[in-house]
Amino acid sequence: MTTFAITKVYTSKNGAPYTPMVGENYTLTAEFDVTGTPKNAYSVSFKLADRYNFLTMSDLTPGHKKVSTTFFLALDGTIPWEVEIDPFNLADAADPTKSVVPPFIPDLHGHGGSQIILVNRGILPKLFGTHKLSGSFVPAPPATTIDFYDPHWLIVTQGTFSSFGAGKIDRLFAMAGAPATDSWQKALSTVCRVTWGGGDDLLPISKVVGPTEYPVFVFDHKNVPTAAYSMIGQSVLEVRNQRVDAAKLRAVTWAQLDALDGINIFKAYKSPEHVIESNDKKITDFVTQTLGANYRSKFTPYDAARKLFQAVLAHMVYYYPKPGQPDLRPDTAVKTLDAGRGDCGGFSILLVALYRNIGFPARTACGAWVGQDAGHCWCEMWFPVQGAGWMVSDGSAGNGACEDGSFAYYFGSIPDLNQRYACMRGNTFTVGDHTAYWLQGPYGPLATGTASISTDSHTAVLRVDQATAMSLVHPGNPHAAMAVHAQSDLGDLAFSHCPCARHGGFSPVIRRQLAATTASAA
Numbered sequence: 438m439t440t441f442a443i444t445k446v447y448t449s450k451n452g453a454p455y456t457p458m459v460g461e462n463y464t465l466t467a468e469f470d471v472t473g474t475p476k477n478a479y480s481v482s483f484k485l486a487d488r489y490n491f492l493t494m495s496d497l498t499p500g501h502k503k504v505s506t507t508f509f510l511a512l513d514g515t516i517p518w519e520v521e522i523d524p525f526n527l528a529d530a531a532d533p534t535k536s537v538v539p540p541f542i543p544d545l546h547g548h549g550g551s552q553i554i555l556v557n558r559g560i561l562p563k564l565f566g567t568h569k570l571s572g573s574f575v576p577a578p579p580a581t582t583i584d585f586y587d588p589h590w591l592i593v594t595q596g597t598f599s600s601f602g603a604g605k606i607d608r609l610f611a612m613a614g615a616p617a618t619d620s621w622q623k624a625l626s627t628v629c630r631v632t633w634g635g636g637d638d639l640l641p642i643s644k645v646v647g648p649t650e651y652p653v654f655v656f657d658h659k660n661v662p663t664a665a666y667s668m669i670g671q672s673v674l675e676v677r678n679q680r681v682d683a684a685k686l687r688a689v690t691w692a693q694l695d696a697l698d699g700i701n702i703f704k705a706y707k708s709p710e711h712v713i714e715s716n717d718k719k720i721t722d723f724v725t726q727t728l729g730a731n732y733r734s735k736f737t738p739y740d741a742a743r744k745l746f747q748a749v750l751a752h753m754v755y756y757y758p759k760p761g762q763p764d765l766r767p768d769t770a771v772k773t774l775d776a777g778r779g780d781c782g783g784f785s786i787l788l789v790a791l792y793r794n795i796g797f798p799a800r801t802a803c804g805a806w807v808g809q810d811a812g813h814c815w816c817e818m819w820f821p822v823q824g825a826g827w828m829v830s831d832g833s834a835g836n837g838a839c840e841d842g843s844f845a846y847y848f849g850s851i852p853d854l855n856q857r858y859a860c861m862r863g864n865t866f867t868v869g870d871h872t873a874y875w876l877q878g879p880y881g882p883l884a885t886g887t888a889s890i891s892t893d894s895h896t897a898v899l900r901v902d903q904a905t906a907m908s909l910v911h912p913g914n915p916h917a918a919m920a921v922h923a924q925s926d927l928g929d930l931a932f933s934h935c936p937c938a939r940h941g942g943f944s945p946v947i948r949r950q951l952a953a954t955t956a957s958a959a
Contacts, residue, residue, distance in 0.1 A: 459681070465505065467520045483519075513680065582685040597894040602890075612880040627642070645865075663888050678852050685822065686820050691796060715791075779833075784832030806856055
């Protein structure tokens with residue numbers, strides 16, 4: 438009879454004990470002794486948080502063994518682990534093909550992990566020795582409160598193409614978000630060109646009305662010819678991942694958050710918006726149900742927000758309509774809460790409403806993943822402490838990793854933030870007599886008059902090396918030619934993006950390639 442005895446389990450790097458930093462690979466190493474000679478190959482089961490890895494041991498000799506496996510998780514804080522030797526009782530089985538082995542499906546949110554579906558094993562022979570051990574570890578925090586690391590460089594092209602039927606156009610209006618430098622994203626170059634019946638316009642960056650002054654490109658002309666129209670924006674960006682020191686964020690007090698009310702931009706990001714009814718009774722009731730009455734005396738702001746985040750993961754079901762199906766996505770935070778379903782935008786506006794309800798400045802952020810027409814939305818919340826600022830949390834990605842909310846995946850730890858870009862922050866964009874609530878894709882063009890309009894919009898995000906990115910940046914001459922690289926090689930796709938294509942009606946119809954376009958003066 439074979440006996441297994443686990444002697445130690447630890448996190449490691451290159452086989453030696455090591456405490457990984459948040460955002461690094463989490464490698465678990467188990468050492469165990471085998472007494473006797475196993476008849477068959479057996480498994481070693483590693484569980485980290487709610488993820489499983491299985492290794493097959495083909496070495497059937499007795500003695501001391503050492504095995505390791507690696508997880509890549511968007512998770513920080515205390516992370517539980519469990520190691521089990523021969524969990525399916527294969528080592529001494531007379532016929533291992535009859536052993537009950539639970540099936541598992543690939544893990545979409547890590548490298549090498551898997552989600553297991555447990556089944557009833559029935560009555561199995563007892564294993565002797567210490568064949569199962571559990572514990573936990575805490576990954577090391579970064580040196581700064583919020584750390585933006587591992588820079589990548591992106592070329593983003595967002596295009597809208599319109600044609601018009603017979604008639605006249607009294608006025609044509611369009612607005613697009615300009616990717617801005619803020620926290621994890623640095624805009625190295627951003628231009629926007631409109632080609633229309635009146636010629637070519639290189640649009641300056643404008644600011645929306647209100648304290649956020651979010652940068653946008655605006656096209657607004659009267660008596661427009663019915664010739665073909667296109668608005669093409671191009672940006673060169675540096676983007677980074679995010680990890681946080683939760684202990685430092687826990688030092689932020691409720692009084693510090695309340696003091697932000699006197700600063701206009703933070704007051705704006707603490708106030709309700711058309712799609713974010715943060716003061717609604719239903720939002721307040723959800724906060725109370727999750728945190729209890731007098732929650733400010735029980736939780737730090739960080740812990741209250743984290744608990745709300747996990748509650749939303751458990752409450753919500755991800756939903757995106759399939760082609761040909763009616764679009765039943767709720768379009769406000771309260772409707773999303775009532776329905777218990779939504780896409781990445783729905784998760785985001787609900788979380789922002791909850792964060793604002795308890796006193797945080799918070800905002801939605803939207804853009805797209807590396808690839809083509811791979812839109813995505815998430816949240817940012819402000820921590821008023823040295824070295825902090827806007828912290829990202831991603832509700833739909835967190836729900837995709839952990840539907841019951843037992844672990845706060847993608848709350849502060851965002852190891853694929855450098856695989857996306859943001860072109861919109863907030864949900865109110867007013868210029869003149871027009872207000873848009875979403876600028877993930879361009880708003881418009883909106884035509885006033887008798888001519889009909891047909892519009893097709895797309896976004897392409899290409900990852901490039903630093904040298905290529907910088908070759909397209911021309912200080913002092915932002916309208917210099919920017920050649921867009923062919924999209925035949927889209928680079929590394931993010932490993933865990935949610936399947937949203939667009940929110941608010943910006944839906945791709947034709948997969949138009951934007952390879953040959955330039956946004957420059959001829």
